[in-house]
Amino acid sequence: MINYDEVFSLLVAACPSFEHSTDSAQAEEDEGEFLRVGHLAFHLIELLLSDETDSFAAVFGIVDWVLAEGSAESRMLVADGFLHDLTSLDRYGDSGKLPSEFVPWLGPCARRELVIQPFL
Amino acid sequence: MTFGLPGVPLIPGDHICALYSGAHERDAVLAPYLEAGLVAGDKCVCVIEAEDQRHLLAEVGSGVDVETCIASGQLELFTSAETYLRAGVAAFSVDGMVDFWNESNGAALTSGAFDFARNAGDTTGLVAFAEDFGDFATYEAELNRMAMHHPRSFLCLYDVRLFGGGIVLELLRTHPKLLRGGMVIDNPHYLTPDEYQAMRDRSGTGWTGLTTTEKAVADLVGQGLTNDEIGDRLALSRPLVDRDLHRIFRKLGVTTRTDLVRIVGERAREQ
Numbered sequence: 001m002i003n004y005d006e007v008f009s010l011l012v013a014a015c016p017s018f019e020h021s022t023d024s025a026q027a028e029e030d031e032g033e034f035l036r037v038g039h040l041a042f043h044l045i046e047l048l049l050s051d052e053t054d055s056f057a058a059v060f061g062i063v064d065w066v067l068a069e070g071s072a073e074s075r076m077l078v079a080d081g082f083l084h085d086l087t088s089l090d091r092y093g094d095s096g097k098l099p100s101e102f103v104p105w106l107g108p109c110a111r112r113e114l115v116i117q118p119f120l
Numbered sequence: 121m122t123f124g125l126p127g128v129p130l131i132p133g134d135h136i137c138a139l140y141s142g143a144h145e146r147d148a149v150l151a152p153y154l155e156a157g158l159v160a161g162d163k164c165v166c167v168i169e170a171e172d173q174r175h176l177l178a179e180v181g182s183g184v185d186v187e188t189c190i191a192s193g194q195l196e197l198f199t200s201a202e203t204y205l206r207a208g209v210a211a212f213s214v215d216g217m218v219d220f221w222n223e224s225n226g227a228a229l230t231s232g233a234f235d236f237a238r239n240a241g242d243t244t245g246l247v248a249f250a251e252d253f254g255d256f257a258t259y260e261a262e263l264n265r266m267a268m269h270h271p272r273s274f275l276c277l278y279d280v281r282l283f284g285g286g287i288v289l290e291l292l293r294t295h296p297k298l299l300r301g302g303m304v305i306d307n308p309h310y311l312t313p314d315e316y317q318a319m320r321d322r323s324g325t326g327w328t329g330l331t332t333t334e335k336a337v338a339d340l341v342g343q344g345l346t347n348d349e350i351g352d353r354l355a356l357s358r359p360l361v362d363r364d365l366h367r368i369f370r371k372l373g374v375t376t377r378t379d380l381v382r383i384v385g386e387r388a389r390e391q
């Protein structure tokens with residue numbers, strides 16, 4: 001069982017570049033886990049836009065692990081927090097890229113969560 | 121996948137509004153929708169008042185043994201008091217309903233027993249909210265986001281005799297599809313949840329788009345309380361407070377707690 005307060009640190013461990021990012025500086029613990037994983041999602045969008053995707057396999061491996069074996073709160077955090085914020089179109093600006101670019105890295109559980117999101 | 125009416129398809133993620141006049145018209149749509157789902161082996165969840173349930177079930181075709189479906193859990197019937205109004209007869213809760221559908225559908229789909237959840241909600245029990253439909257319209261908009269998660273559909277039924285033109289306009293803005301004359305049509309007036317929120321933000325303030333619970337959380341953030349303290353005050357778990365704060369940030373377009381405190385303070389001074 002993966003507990004709610006373990007999810008953020010697991011995701012960050014899979015994406016070491018986050019700790020040195022501007023998004024990391026905004027991800028204060030006091031604001032709650034949903035906003036923290038949201039900042040991580042925004043960082044992943046930045047990585048996608050700059051084609052720095054080396055960590056994506058590890059991150060979405062954690063995502064699927066949480067969705068499969070996490071507590072109800074952990075699954076809610078990943079689905080409604082992290083995955084939801086990956087679809088924040090304003091973060092993609094005029095890059096010409098869309099959230100659908102994440103699809104190749106999504107595991108089966110994440111795909112099930114987002115099975116009929118418009119971007120899929 | 122079929123809706124249950126001749127030639128009408130049903131697509132995962134469908135969120136359909138059906139306007140009707142009287143129980144007979146309602147059941148002429150709702151019964152075939154449920155029957156098709158029961159025949160297909162879908163999980164079926166329906167909100168309908170207790171006094172209407174017997175007539176509805178009688179309308180479901182003879183090819184389905186509804187009592188067996190109910191006994192097995194394939195078909196669940198709830199009243200508005202058990203769903204829309206479960207936070208209290210005077211309080212509709214967007215979060216409560218979102219949680220209800222997620223719990224009900226999530227448990228059925230993740231158990232492996234069902235591949236699809238077919239949901240329906242009649243709204244005659246909500247006529248008390250006809251004067252102040254804001255939170256319910258927000259809920260209808262949020263259903264579009266919810267429908268994207270898990271393979272499921274939502275059919276929302278409104279008796280036009282009970283709800284006025286202003287509410288019908290909100291229904292047009294929040295439902296991507298309409299059932300009219302036995303056909304499901306794409307609704308040209310539909311706004312995505314974000315577009316709908318932006319429209320409400322422009323027409324009022326972002327604050328009006330918050331649910332009652334979200335407003336309470338925001339007010340307490342404005343008073344300087346921590347998330348744990350807010351949870352204690354509102355009897356919410358820490359994850360639910362975190363989730364509400366996340367939604368508040370996204371709806372109001374703020375990026376820091378300081379910004380939110382400022383907005384709450386400005387509102388307090390204006391009032």
